[in-house]
Amino acid sequence: MRLALIGFGNVGRAFARLIDQQRPNYLFRIVAIHTARQGTAYDPAGLPVQPPFGPAAANIEEFLDRAECDAVVEITTLNPETGEPALSHIRAAFARGRHVVTANKGPVAHAYSDLASEARKKRLQFRFESTVMDGAPVFNLVRKTLPAAKVQGFTGVLNSTSKIVIAAMREGKTRQEGIGIAFRLGITEADPSYDLDGWDSAAKTAALANVLLDARTTPQQVEREGISGFTEDDVRELAASGKTVCLVSRGETTGAGIRLSVRPEILDDTDLLASVHGTSNLLLLHTDLMGTVGTVSIAPGVEQTAYGLFSDLVDILETIS
Amino acid sequence: MRLALIGFGNVGRAFARLIDQQRPNYLFRIVAIHTARQGTAYDPAGLPVQPPFGPAAANIEEFLDRAECDAVVEITTLNPETGEPALSHIRAAFARGRHVVTANKGPVAHAYSDLASEARKKRLQFRFESTVMDGAPVFNLVRKTLPAAKVQGFTGVLNSTSKIVIAAMREGKTRQEGIGIAFRLGITEADPSYDLDGWDSAAKTAALANVLLDARTTPQQVEREGISGFTEDDVRELAASGKTVCLVSRGETTGAGIRLSVRPEILDDTDLLASVHGTSNLLLLHTDLMGTVGTVSIAPGVEQTAYGLFSDLVDILETIS
Numbered sequence: 001m002r003l004a005l006i007g008f009g010n011v012g013r014a015f016a017r018l019i020d021q022q023r024p025n026y027l028f029r030i031v032a033i034h035t036a037r038q039g040t041a042y043d044p045a046g047l048p049v050q051p052p053f054g055p056a057a058a059n060i061e062e063f064l065d066r067a068e069c070d071a072v073v074e075i076t077t078l079n080p081e082t083g084e085p086a087l088s089h090i091r092a093a094f095a096r097g098r099h100v101v102t103a104n105k106g107p108v109a110h111a112y113s114d115l116a117s118e119a120r121k122k123r124l125q126f127r128f129e130s131t132v133m134d135g136a137p138v139f140n141l142v143r144k145t146l147p148a149a150k151v152q153g154f155t156g157v158l159n160s161t162s163k164i165v166i167a168a169m170r171e172g173k174t175r176q177e178g179i180g181i182a183f184r185l186g187i188t189e190a191d192p193s194y195d196l197d198g199w200d201s202a203a204k205t206a207a208l209a210n211v212l213l214d215a216r217t218t219p220q221q222v223e224r225e226g227i228s229g230f231t232e233d234d235v236r237e238l239a240a241s242g243k244t245v246c247l248v249s250r251g252e253t254t255g256a257g258i259r260l261s262v263r264p265e266i267l268d269d270t271d272l273l274a275s276v277h278g279t280s281n282l283l284l285l286h287t288d289l290m291g292t293v294g295t296v297s298i299a300p301g302v303e304q305t306a307y308g309l310f311s312d313l314v315d316i317l318e319t320i321s
Numbered sequence: 322m323r324l325a326l327i328g329f330g331n332v333g334r335a336f337a338r339l340i341d342q343q344r345p346n347y348l349f350r351i352v353a354i355h356t357a358r359q360g361t362a363y364d365p366a367g368l369p370v371q372p373p374f375g376p377a378a379a380n381i382e383e384f385l386d387r388a389e390c391d392a393v394v395e396i397t398t399l400n401p402e403t404g405e406p407a408l409s410h411i412r413a414a415f416a417r418g419r420h421v422v423t424a425n426k427g428p429v430a431h432a433y434s435d436l437a438s439e440a441r442k443k444r445l446q447f448r449f450e451s452t453v454m455d456g457a458p459v460f461n462l463v464r465k466t467l468p469a470a471k472v473q474g475f476t477g478v479l480n481s482t483s484k485i486v487i488a489a490m491r492e493g494k495t496r497q498e499g500i501g502i503a504f505r506l507g508i509t510e511a512d513p514s515y516d517l518d519g520w521d522s523a524a525k526t527a528a529l530a531n532v533l534l535d536a537r538t539t540p541q542q543v544e545r546e547g548i549s550g551f552t553e554d555d556v557r558e559l560a561a562s563g564k565t566v567c568l569v570s571r572g573e574t575t576g577a578g579i580r581l582s583v584r585p586e587i588l589d590d591t592d593l594l595a596s597v598h599g600t601s602n603l604l605l606l607h608t609d610l611m612g613t614v615g616t617v618s619i620a621p622g623v624e625q626t627a628y629g630l631f632s633d634l635v636d637i638l639e640t641i642s
Contacts, residue, residue, distance in 0.1 A: 145458035275596035
C-alpha cells in the first residue's frame, strides 16, 4: 500500500520510522510527503526515513495529483476552531479516490458524519484511532471487540496539560510554573488556554460523540468549563481533604438527546478518574451489553500516535482485501 | 450457528437470555444444554430461555454425540487445581469437530498451548475472552486492535474478593466480616482461601501468560503470595499514611525467561492500581509498539461474562465465514 503523508512533524517522523521497521511484515511504502515548511518529497519506489525534500507543491491538490498513492496520512497541525486545513486535505484525498487515516481530531470533531458519508459513497476507508488517546484502542475497540453492544455514553480524563498543571499546584507550585512544566514536556502550546479552557477536551468529546453516539456535533456545542476558576489555594485546600479537581469529559444519550460536557469535577484522590496522572489518560465507555468498560493509556508519546496510524492502515488493508 | 452448552448456572442463564435477545441480528441457536444437577435438554429447533430438562446424559461424550451443534460453550464450575472437568469437555468437543468458547479460566491456565494446537490441527476455533476480566476485551483487544505489537508483560488487579476484604478492613471491619461481604455479593466461595491466597489471581496470571506471552505455564508455577499476612491493624496503619495493599498480578518477559507473580503490593491510595475498587478490575499490557495500554472493567457481572462468550462466538462466525 502506497502512502502519501501530509505533514511531517514529530508524529510523521515517528511514523516513517515505524513503517520502515515493519517493512519485513507489512508492505507499506511512503511515496510522497508534503509539508508547508520543509517542502515536498516524492519517490514512487519509497522514500527513506529522512527524505530529501524538494520545492513545496503549490497546494494539496497538486501534491495529491502527483503522488501516486492508495492512502493519505493526514498529520498536519490543527486549527482547532474549524478542523482546517486537515478537513480540506481529507476531502481532497477522498475526491481522488484515496483512503485516509488521520491523527487530527479536528475533522472528526467538526465533520465526522459528512466525511464518513463521503468515504462510504466512494467506497473508501476513513480511520482516526490516534485522534483521541494517542493511538490506544478506542474506536477500533468498539468496532472490533464489542459486537452488538451500543455505546450509550462515556466518561474520560483526556487532557494532559490540565492534569500536569493541577498536579504542580498540589505540590505548591504556581499555575504558571505548572504551565511551564507542560510546555517543556512538549504537550501544550505557547498559549495554554486551548488546554486549560477545555477546548482540547471539547474537541475530543465531540469526536467521541460523533463516532460513538452519532451526535453530529462540534466542539463549540459541547458544554465547556475550564480549570481556570481553581486557584492554587483551592487546589491545595482540596488536597488537604483528600480531594482533587479533574477536567472530565462526559457524553450521555438521554431521552432528550445527547448531552456533552467538559467540566472540572471535584473527586476523591482515590477515584479512578483522579488516578490517571501526567500524560496518561483514561476513557470509560458506558454500554448496554458490556456494562462500563474502558481503555487506559500510560504516558503515550509520538510513537504511540504513530502506532495508531499504523494500526488504522493495517485495518484498512484487512478491510479492503 | 448451533450451540451446545455444558453447564447452566448464572452465567449460562444470562447467556441464554442474551442469545434470545440478539436473535433478530445473530443466528445463534442453543440446541442442547447439559448439566450434572438439572439434567440434559435437547431441541434441534432451539431451546427456550428456560429449557425443560430431561434425564442427564450419562457423560459428556454421550451428550456431545447426540447434540448436533457447531460450537460448544463450556461454562461448568471450575476445579482450579487441574482445569478439570472443563479441560476434558473442551477436548471432547474438539474431537467431535466443534468450535469451543469458554468462560472457564482453568483450561487456558493449565493447557492453553495444547488446546490451541489441537484446535489448529482440526481447523477449529477456540475463544476464551470471559476467562479474565469477565468479558471485557483483553485477548480480543490484543488480537484485533494491536497489530504487530508484542505484549512483553502485564500488570493487573484481577481479584475482587481481596479488594473487598481489604476495603472492609480499611473501614474498621474484621477480615471475616469482609469475607462475609464478598460471599453475600456472590463473588467468593464458601472457602475464600482460593481468592485470598492468590490462587484465583495465579490462574488468571497463568492464562494471560500462556496466551499473550506464550509461556506454557500453570497456576502452580506462578510465584504466589496471598493477602493473609496483612492484619486489620496493618491495613489501617497503611490507610492512615495514605497507602493500601493490593493483590497484584505481574508478568514479565526477561532475558532469563518469563517471570510471573501474584503478590500483595503496598501502594499509594492514589496509584492507578489501587483505584480499582470492589468487583472492578484493571489490566495493563506492556507492549513494544503501543507502550502501556490497558483495559478497565467497572463492576462487571454475569451479564458481562455472558457477553464475552457472545463476542467470542461472533468472532468465530466472522473468522470462519
